[in-house]
Amino acid sequence: MDSWDSRHLPISLHQEKLVHAIKANAFLVVTGETGSGKTTQLPQYLYQAGLGKNGKIGVTQPRRVAAITVAQRVSHEVGCSLGKEVGYQVRFDDCSSENTVIKYMTDGCLLREILADPSLRQYSVVILDEVHERSLNTDILLGLLKRKVFHPQGSSPGRSTSLKVVVMSATLETAKLSEFLGHCPVFTIPGRTFPVAETFCSLIGPKDTDSSVYVKEVVKVALDLHTGEMTGDILVFLTGQSEIEKACDMLYEKAEAIDYRYDVHDHSVEGLLILPLYGSMPTDQQRQIFQPPPKGVRKCVVATNIAATSLTINGIRYIVDSGFVKQLNHNSRVGLDILEVVPISKSEAQQRAGRAGRTTAGKCFRIYSKEFWEKCMPEYTVPEIQRTSLTSVILTLKCLGVHDVIRFPYLDCPEERFILAALKQLYQCDAIDRRGHVTRLGKLMVEFPLPPGLTRALLKGASLGCEDLLLPVAAMLSVENIFIRPGQQDKQQDAEREHRKLITKSGSCNDFTVLLSVFEKCRASDSPSTWCRDHWIHWRAMKSAFNVETQLREILLRLKKQNDFPMETFDGSRSELFRRCLCSGYFANVARRAVGRTFCTMDGHGSVVHIHPSSALFDQEAELDWIIFHDVLVTSRVYVRTVCPIRYDWVKDLLPKLHEVDAYELSSVAREEVTDEEVTRWEAKEAAKRQADESAEEALKKMEKRNDDTSVSEARARYLQRKKERRQGKVP
DNA sequence: GAGCACTGC
Incomplete structure (x- = not known):
């Protein structure tokens, strides 16, 4: 591989023309099949042509491994050690320096850099690679860069030269890309693959x-x-x-x-x-x-x-x-x-x-x-942008000053109701106000690589001084499922038994607490990898959770040093404190016991959900009343996973927020500035709704008293006793 | 009493 001669790559015949085209245009689309050499060679051509003198040449990739391996190869070709003139940056691994001119990075990393420096002062050229894959971050970068070049009003103080943008894509959809970027030229490089x-x-x-x-x-x-x-x-x-x-x-x-x-x-x-x-x-x-x-x-x-x-x-x-x-x-x-x-x-x-x-x-x-x-x-x-929840992306855009998130230049527009749903969720967790402006809290939230609800819970914990409970949970929910599910039947039963033991040992009927307990027990053990093997836990996923927890802790420490970090106090048990923090982030994911073992979501959709059999609360539905959950899985039924029992009291003040803003309001919030008159009108409407809610509340109050800490553990004991009796009854 | 693709910060 290393001996392959880059001079014989299909792209080498086009070096001069390519450099010229990039110098002459703000945007250029470069297309070519795998094997054309565009990813490794084009940045070197620009470097040789002096385009790296006034700033870095940044190259984005949708995946970490690609960013790292390509950087390794190019540094070898250039003849420098990795991290000097040629480097890379991915999450948890920054191998670049002051001297780095060609910087390979994930698209997510560049998006983070834009948050810190919207004018991208460090860069003279940005190359977006693998654009045809249409990853969420690449799509957002594409829109941001288009907006920046076509509407640069006030966004680039301190930029001496104009930024060059190269968009690289497989031969699909290049006409569409060119049109999107103001009918910029398309440069085609022949590939070298076999039929x-x-x-x-x-x-x-x-x-x-x-x-x-x-x-x-x-x-x-x-x-x-x-x-x-x-x-x-x-x-x-x-x-x-x-x-x-x-x-x-x-x-x-x-x-x-x-x-x-x-x-x-x-x-x-x-x-x-x-x-x-x-x-x-x-x-x-x-x-x-x-x-x-x-x-x-x-x-x-x-x-x-x-x-x-x-x-x-x-x-x-x-x-x-x-x-x-x-x-x-x-x-x-x-x-x-x-x-x-x-x-x-x-x-x-x-x-x-x-x-x-x-x-x-x-x-x-x-x-x-x-x-x-x-x-x-x-x-x-x-494309991902049309299939996925947009909450994090919309918050990022708002923080970058994109107020009108509906008319943002998307290569493919997400459906308006997806955008409205995201705005509603952001409003619900206090990241934006009802005029659609980012709040102080929202500015803190955007710093975390987490979904906003979870970030809200984490920040609540931090302001109450109990981040040590929330940081591990946030980390565990950020990594792949840590519970191993073996293919073979007998091993599956082993695994199941160990997982149930972990639930019992956590001493609580709350899936979030189980995650916290697994995190702490694993970290405290003499040999974490052996501990994982014994308990059928993914060691790789756990290592990743430890990494994430450290990163989140660092971000939090940095933000806590700012003098406007909110602080609160709370008087109550540790368990209640923990669950109240979770409520502040997950109150939109709240459900109430309905008939049999089913629950009904209270988010306005009124969906019927079941507790997933992997949950610590499975089989105890009868003892539960109100729950919150982290996510939903739709298979043979609609299941909620990672569940926590709560008291109605803890969410009742938050619940009106689920209904007080409707799509129409948010639509105008999304589009333009809101007038004072409109805000007054909404507030009146809201007050009326709250009154209606309060009368309903009376009826609900009667049902809440069972669902506290002791009653749940008592319920669990009763359940285990029943189970034991059942088993003994069956064995002759 | 179920069974969860793949990325990324």
Whole structure:
């Protein structure tokens, strides 16, 4: 790899023209397939041409690994040590210095830098890479940079030269990008990849989202391929951990039989090495995936979308594409995030196929028909900005002085109701006032890499001097699920037993407390990694939580030094203090016991929800009244996870805030300055509503008294006793 | 009595 000669890259023929085009234009779109060398070479050309003399050349990537590995390669090519002239910056790892001219970074890092310095004084050129992936942060950067160049009013004091912006994208949608950026020129660089032959194999339809159907098809196609095709490794794209494990089991079973039945020696392949690959897999198990298989053995990696962009496996010659992906979509109608299996887009399918053509010509087998391709698969994936909760992004924009967040230049506009929902949530957690201006608290909140509700709870804790309870919880909720769910049945029961023990040991019926307890116990143990193994906890995720906690603590310390940091006092138990802090952030996620074991959300949607079976409160619904929760999972039912029992008293003063602002008001808040007259009118309306709320409150008061600390632990004891009796009764 | 794709600050 290192010996490859950058002078022979397709881009090298265009060096002069590229530099000229960038000097002559404020914006330039550069397009080219993988292998054109644009990511590594273009910044060097600009450096050589002296564009780095008056400022840094910043290059953004959507992923950390990409930023780091590209920086490593370029520093090697330039002949400097990493962190000098060429460096990188990602979260938790800043490898750049005063002298750094070419700086690779994640898009999120550049967004943070803009918050600290809106005019980007340090930079002479900003290059946005992989723009076609449409990551949320890259989309926001694109809008901010457009706005800055086209409407620079008052935003750039101290800038001597104008900023150059280069937008790099795969050959898709370049006309749209150019038009968005004022019809700027598009520069095309030929790529250097190998052809991939594409085959449509079967009749999987759009309704076959039941995993048993597509898993079976994928296995069948992979085995046919194994017995019928020449040497070369296979990469199978599936939807998630359980589907991958199922497919691997089936492959093991059948491949063994096949290897005896067929003579596959013609193809120099004797066996099949089957390897699962998904995000939450332990790192030590992943190592084998990147190593070449033993001689005469064909490697078959069964992976999630993680293998589409994040990880590159060498030697892949065949792709088996299930045509589906698990995607988290925000449904603003019910106010819920839903993780669902959906058909991938055509561009995503091409991306998957392309993984077979990196080093030699390849083949892609699609388990769906041409008809499915034409009728069911959209051209492009809906960009993240149109699928996700916008709360953090809107707060960031507001802090950057973008008051009119509806008419912000989005490459693709999110639906207005998504924006309104975000504004409402920000208003509810005191980040903006009802004129849509960022509050003092909002300015503190934007500093934290956390969702606003959680930040609100953390800041409440900090102002009450109990941040040591909230910081670990915030960190644990920021990392992937720490509870290991093994594939095999017997191990699963082991894990379940250990997790239940951890819940009992936390001494509380509150999932947030369980997280806090796990964090503290793990950190205090002599060997945290052994502790994790014994309790079926993800060690990698825990390490990450420790890192996040440290970062959050540093941010908080910095903010607490400011003299306007709010301080309060509270008189009550530690448990109540903790839960009251959570209430201040999560009161929009409040639900009340309804019939049977169900709860009804009080956010205005009135959705019926169940407590997830992994919760410490599962099976004790009868003893509960009011709860708050961290998130919702929609599967066979609507489940709430990470649940905390509360008293109505603690949220009753906050609840009117859920209803006092309606979409119409926020819409005008979003668009323009609000008049005093309008505010007066709203306040009158609000007072009327509050009166109505107060009469309803009387009726509710009767129900609140059971739900305090002692009654919950008593309830738990009663439950355990009943369970014990049941078990004894069953054993003869 | 369920079963959670992937990123990022």
